[in-house]
Amino acid sequence: MNASETGKQPYIGRFAPSPTGPLHLGSLYTALASFLDARHHHGQWRLRIDDLDRFRILPEASDQILFILDKLGLYWDGPVYYQSQHIADYDAAIDRLYQNGMLYPCSCSRKKLAQSGSVYPGFCRKNTHTSQQPYALRIKTDAQPIHFIDRLQGKIQQCLPQTTGDFIVKRKDNIIAYQLAVVIDEQQQHITQVVRGLDLLDSTTRQLYIQQQLDLAQPEYMHIPLIVDSHGIKLSKQTQAEAVSAHNPGQTLWHLLQKLNQHPPSELKHASAQDVLDWAIPHWQVDKLKKIRAISNQID
Structure with a gap:
C-alpha cells in the first residue's frame, strides 16, 4: 500500500554529498541517519550530488560516493539527481x-x-x-x-x-x-524530510525565506549532532577526514550506529551490512539524539 492509498503524505528523505573528495565518515554518518529515518517510516530515500561548484569538484568523486553507498547497502530510490543538470x-x-x-x-x-x-x-x-x-x-x-x-x-x-x-x-x-539551489532541489525531488548536520541549522531560515518568496512547500527538518575529532572539530574534507573504506561495511555501519546512540547488539559488530541494516531500520529511535550537539569519533 502506498501513501496515496492511505491518504498520507509520502515520506521522502534525501542525502546530498558534494563530490569534492571521497566520502568520509562524517558524511556517511549523516547519510546513515537520513537513510534509517526514511526507511523506518517506510519512505523513499533519494540521492543528490551537489556538483555546482565547478572549481572544487573532482571528476572521479561522484562515482566513488555511489560505490561506497552501494557497498554499504544504502540503496537510493530513483535516479541520481545532479545539480549541474538543473x-x-x-x-x-x-x-x-x-x-x-x-x-x-x-x-x-x-x-x-x-x-x-x-x-x-x-x-x-x-x-x-x-x-x-x-x-x-x-x-x-x-x-x-x-x-x-x-x-x-x-x-x-x-x-x-x-x-x-x-x-x-x-x-x-x-x-x-x-x-x-537546495530549495529548488528539494522541490524538484519532492523531499518532505531533510536530515542533516547541526552545522547547517542556521542556514535553514534563509531557505525557508526563499521558499516563501517562491510559494514552495516546506519540508520538515531535523539537524543531528555533529561527529567530531579528538579536538572537537567537525569531520570534513577541509580537516582531512579519512575516506570511508569499502572493507568491512557491516562493521562500519555498526560503528556509526554507536555514534548515532542506537546501541546496536554487540553480536552484529562483525555481521554483514545487510544484517546490520535489517536490525537498525525497525529499531531507529531519533529521540536518542536529543540534547546532544556533538559526538566524538573515538573508536568504540
Missing part, C-alpha cells in the same frame, strides 16, 4: 525573484564585506542596474521573523536582517548559491 531550474527561480523586485546586484569586495562583519549592512541595496564589474545577486530580507520546529532541536526562530542581512543567491562567478 541550471535552468535555478535560473528560472532567479528570474522570478528578479521580476518580483526581490533581488539586486552587489559588487562589494571581499575586503569591504570582511570589514562590515557577519551581517550584510545593505551597501548595494539601492542598486537598480548591473555594473561592468563582477557582481553577485542578493535577496532583500525583511524584519518578519522566520521560525520552524526542528524535529530534534525544537523551535528555531531568526530575524534575517539581524542574523545575516540580505544574502547572496547567485555568486559573482555566476554559480548559484547553496541557499537557493
Whole structure:
C-alpha cells in the first residue's frame, strides 16, 4: 500500500554529498541517519550530488560516493539527481525573484564585506542596474521573523536582517548559491524530510525565506549532532577526514550506529551490512539524539 492509498503524505528523505573528495565518515554518518529515518517510516530515500561548484569538484568523486553507498547497502530510490543538470531550474527561480523586485546586484569586495562583519549592512541595496564589474545577486530580507520546529532541536526562530542581512543567491562567478539551489532541489525531488548536520541549522531560515518568496512547500527538518575529532572539530574534507573504506561495511555501519546512540547488539559488530541494516531500520529511535550537539569519533 502506498501513501496515496492511505491518504498520507509520502515520506521522502534525501542525502546530498558534494563530490569534492571521497566520502568520509562524517558524511556517511549523516547519510546513515537520513537513510534509517526514511526507511523506518517506510519512505523513499533519494540521492543528490551537489556538483555546482565547478572549481572544487573532482571528476572521479561522484562515482566513488555511489560505490561506497552501494557497498554499504544504502540503496537510493530513483535516479541520481545532479545539480549541474538543473541550471535552468535555478535560473528560472532567479528570474522570478528578479521580476518580483526581490533581488539586486552587489559588487562589494571581499575586503569591504570582511570589514562590515557577519551581517550584510545593505551597501548595494539601492542598486537598480548591473555594473561592468563582477557582481553577485542578493535577496532583500525583511524584519518578519522566520521560525520552524526542528524535529530534534525544537523551535528555531531568526530575524534575517539581524542574523545575516540580505544574502547572496547567485555568486559573482555566476554559480548559484547553496541557499537557493537546495530549495529548488528539494522541490524538484519532492523531499518532505531533510536530515542533516547541526552545522547547517542556521542556514535553514534563509531557505525557508526563499521558499516563501517562491510559494514552495516546506519540508520538515531535523539537524543531528555533529561527529567530531579528538579536538572537537567537525569531520570534513577541509580537516582531512579519512575516506570511508569499502572493507568491512557491516562493521562500519555498526560503528556509526554507536555514534548515532542506537546501541546496536554487540553480536552484529562483525555481521554483514545487510544484517546490520535489517536490525537498525525497525529499531531507529531519533529521540536518542536529543540534547546532544556533538559526538566524538573515538573508536568504540
